[in-house]
Amino acid sequence: xxxxxxxxRRLSVEERRSQLLEAAxxxxxxxxxxxxxxxxxxxxxxxxxxxxxxxxPGGKQQLYEAALRSAAEELxxxxxxxxxxxxxxxxxxxxxxxxxFVDQHDAGFSALLQGGSVVETSRTTAIxxxxxxxxxxxxxxxxxxxxxSSRLRMTVRMWITAVEAASLIWLDDDKEPPVDELRDWLVxxxxxxxxxxxxxxxxxxxxxxxxxxxx
Amino acid sequence: xxxxxxxxRRLSVEERRSQLLEAAxxxxxxxxxxxxxxxxxxxxxxxxxxxxxxxxPGGKQQLYEAALRSAAEELxxxxxxxxxxxxxxxxxxxxxxxxxFVDQHDAGFSALLQGGSVVETSRTTAIxxxxxxxxxxxxxxxxxxxxxSSRLRMTVRMWITAVEAASLIWLDDDKEPPVDELRDWLVxxxxxxxxxxxxxxxxxxxxxxxxxxxx
Numbered sequence: 001x002x003x004x005x006x007x008x009r010r011l012s013v014e015e016r017r018s019q020l021l022e023a024a025x026x027x028x029x030x031x032x033x034x035x036x037x038x039x040x041x042x043x044x045x046x047x048x049x050x051x052x053x054x055x056x057p058g059g060k061q062q063l064y065e066a067a068l069r070s071a072a073e074e075l076x077x078x079x080x081x082x083x084x085x086x087x088x089x090x091x092x093x094x095x096x097x098x099x100x101f102v103d104q105h106d107a108g109f110s111a112l113l114q115g116g117s118v119v120e121t122s123r124t125t126a127i128x129x130x131x132x133x134x135x136x137x138x139x140x141x142x143x144x145x146x147x148x149s150s151r152l153r154m155t156v157r158m159w160i161t162a163v164e165a166a167s168l169i170w171l172d173d174d175k176e177p178p179v180d181e182l183r184d185w186l187v188x189x190x191x192x193x194x195x196x197x198x199x200x201x202x203x204x205x206x207x208x209x210x211x212x213x214x215x
Numbered sequence: 216x217x218x219x220x221x222x223x224r225r226l227s228v229e230e231r232r233s234q235l236l237e238a239a240x241x242x243x244x245x246x247x248x249x250x251x252x253x254x255x256x257x258x259x260x261x262x263x264x265x266x267x268x269x270x271x272p273g274g275k276q277q278l279y280e281a282a283l284r285s286a287a288e289e290l291x292x293x294x295x296x297x298x299x300x301x302x303x304x305x306x307x308x309x310x311x312x313x314x315x316f317v318d319q320h321d322a323g324f325s326a327l328l329q330g331g332s333v334v335e336t337s338r339t340t341a342i343x344x345x346x347x348x349x350x351x352x353x354x355x356x357x358x359x360x361x362x363x364s365s366r367l368r369m370t371v372r373m374w375i376t377a378v379e380a381a382s383l384i385w386l387d388d389d390k391e392p393p394v395d396e397l398r399d400w401l402v403x404x405x406x407x408x409x410x411x412x413x414x415x416x417x418x419x420x421x422x423x424x425x426x427x428x429x430x
Contacts, residue, residue, distance in 0.1 A: 150391060151400075154384050158377040158404075165376035169369050176365060177415075185366075185415065189373075192407040200400065 017055055020045050024067040028108035033064055068124055072131050075101055079138040086214045088187055090142055095183045102167045103175065110171055135160050143207055151201040159190050235260050235270055239282040243323035248279055283339055287346050290316055294353040301429045303402055305357055310398045317382045318390065325386055350375050358422055366416040374405050
């Protein structure tokens with residue numbers, strides 16, 4: 001080993017695993033999963049290819065799924081929001097964190113949600129669906145609803161899908177409009193679709209009244 | 216051949232191909248693509264397995280993509296609507312046809328849009344995206360818009376995604392609410408999200424005014 005080589009420190013198994021996942025996420029953020037090789041991950045992490053294989057013997061698919069799981073956890077943390085203050089302010093703050101995540105993960109986020117990737121499987125789809133479900137549960141819980149009517153549940157899930165679509169288009173459109181405007185626009189859409197549902201669902205009508213009285 | 220065997224008629228290549236695609240679509244409508252074998256398709260069409268392979272030498276993947284293309288064409292025909300009468304009535308009629316398609320294709324529709332299927336590839340994703348793009352173009356063209364602002368385009372695409380999500384949830388929820396109510400609800404959501412966008416986009420504001428004066 002020459003003195004120019006990176007300083008070597010023994011990492012714990014968990015530290016090493018995190019390091020490799022972080023390197024992988026960094027690469028997946030800028031390229032489609034099919035364009036990232038294990039060699040690239042080894043190089044980005046400054047380790048040997050066999051070491052990457054030792055941690056992820058299932059190869060790229062396993063590494064991708066692990067990276068995805070780690071990103072999904074990070075994404076779910078965006079939804080954590082104290083139950084204090086006006087509801088729409090809480091939604092705005094959660095959206096700010098979510099949009100920062102989208103901004104940061106960029107191409108990887110697109111590849112994942114646009115589907116048809118070679119690394120997409122029923123397992124990766126399940127991970128993404130888990131995040132969607134978690135988002136819906138967070139929203140309903142902040143709204144104080146434990147037993148949502150089917151129309152309210154459907155409205156919340158439709159809005160979450162629309163937010164995803166907006167994120168992808170926003171990335172495609174070189175992150176226009178500015179993130180603050182996008183956030184406000186999405187919050188206003190949330191109120192607008194709830195108001196439409198309120199016309200046919202008493203539970204949603206009560207929520208819309210509460211939102212208007214809130215803040 | 217016993218007298219009980221099905222009457223045999225020579226079909227043209229195109230007729231035979233259509234017959235096989237129809238049989239395949241019928242099966243894909245009730246089962247996930249991974250649970251449909253070429254044997255099943257042969258049996259449903261009342262032909263031999265080698266004959267299915269002669270038409271689709273690429274096997275199930277090729278058959279699935281051909282069936283998907285044929286379904287996509289059928290779906291795009293749902294959007295054909297004469298440029299007459301109030302705009303929201305036209306949208307309602309197109310939605311009626313779209314929801315009838317969803318109702319009829321059921322499990323196949325879900326499998327396709329939920330992703331992660333073993334038969335999903337970048338080609339199948341491109342076919343589905345093509346339908347989404349066609350839907351957006353139809354809507355913008357009925358609205359009389361040839362150069363949509365990015366906010367208007369984004370709003371239309373978000374609503375289309377929300378309609379897709381609604382269709383999937385509707386299938387999951389045993390087709391509740393009734394299809395007429397779902398259609399009206401979706402149309403009202405369209406107006407509501409356009410109205411939100413109108414606050415930040417003059418082109419959309421003009422459209423919302425025209426919609427209100429319409430009918």
